[in-house]
Amino acid sequence: MRDYRDAKTMAHTARVFLGDHGLKITNSQSLELIAKAFGAADWNTLAATIRDEVSTPRAEAATPSPATIDAGIRPRVPRFSSELERTLQRALAHGDARKHQYTTCEHLLLALTDDPNASKVMQACSVDLTALKKGLTDYIDNDLRPIVVKTGKSIGGSRPTAAFQRVMQRAEAHAEQMGQQEVTGNNVLVVIFAERLSPAVRMLYGQDMSAEDAANFIERGVAKRNGTAGP
Template structure:
């Protein structure tokens, strides 16, 4: 089954399928469209994710979110973002402490903890009560300083992680504890995944009828055979508030998370 690593092939298939319908779409336009279908902001972000996967030392294995023995990570506190596992996102860093956290992460294995602040206007979220208790261990894919001096960091979410203690020094760090998923491969989770997938397609008005039959139904979304990934992918895409996304992130029971996602889809206003 295709995934984000097959983005270029997907774009080529889309271009050819639309051409057969006398619809002209350049390859670069197809790449941008595929990136959005897969839940990425644009092709540049997706390309970084693809490149990172190609450079992995063991490409067929799942990434290790927290290497053995590592119990402390630099923190990236987010004002308006809840990062989910298996999601790539750009982060724009202006605060000095977070810049130093980036430097430490890059120098020490590129692992960080991305966690949402409880209050977006808090400029010094350096206490446990200032941050949500659960974030996501992430890998720093790349970083670059923009013309305005803001540091842009692209991260890839890996695993739900709880904060057990904050360490406030030159940069904010935390002692951490990985959170294990429950019922992620149960038959109930797979059944709910199929319901979520169908409901989201209707909600988002996904219509790829011009594509070959074998690709049109679930193109661009994870398989219902991977309930954990599907729940997080849809949760990241839904236009809901930070608090609602944080609740989904903190729900380690995959069946319960899928039920919440399904309810949010059913009560949300369809996209226009």
């Protein structure tokens, strides 16, 4: 992903790419998606940040912060990997396909089962991905019927819930703490467990997977076998 000041261009590129692959989203949705990718609450927040950045005098912008001076390098905020961007697009597509008003943690976890990074972690933690997908799909199709948008009502596409947004913000912080240049599905999988009341998290616990299990594999390469951790 490029600098966030290219956000509108990236939003347009994402919308065209998805359209070419049979997933049509509105311009508003593409802008909101890019805003979430940069950790902003919504597009208006990101747009304000961009305006402030552009209006900042060059002399001020060129002045390094104390942290920059101490480290000797320019600090960089982790950016979303291309794989994670596609995962987020799938999560939103799961909501749009069902005309859901909101995209929940369950939509997100379902998308993560096809994420190359997150799915590898889940398999290392002895999660049955087929069973997990079925459980999530059944929940999304049946228990989330109350958030289906009524015919004729347009709200601009499925929108991430507050819980979804918290997970993505925590994922970015987790990647930064680990010194990563990019946020991946691994980071999302570790921090999603903080949403303890989420059915998605309960399904992971139901397969005897915990945040500690995920962290053990991601940080130490220790896989969980038959209910116990092992190399």
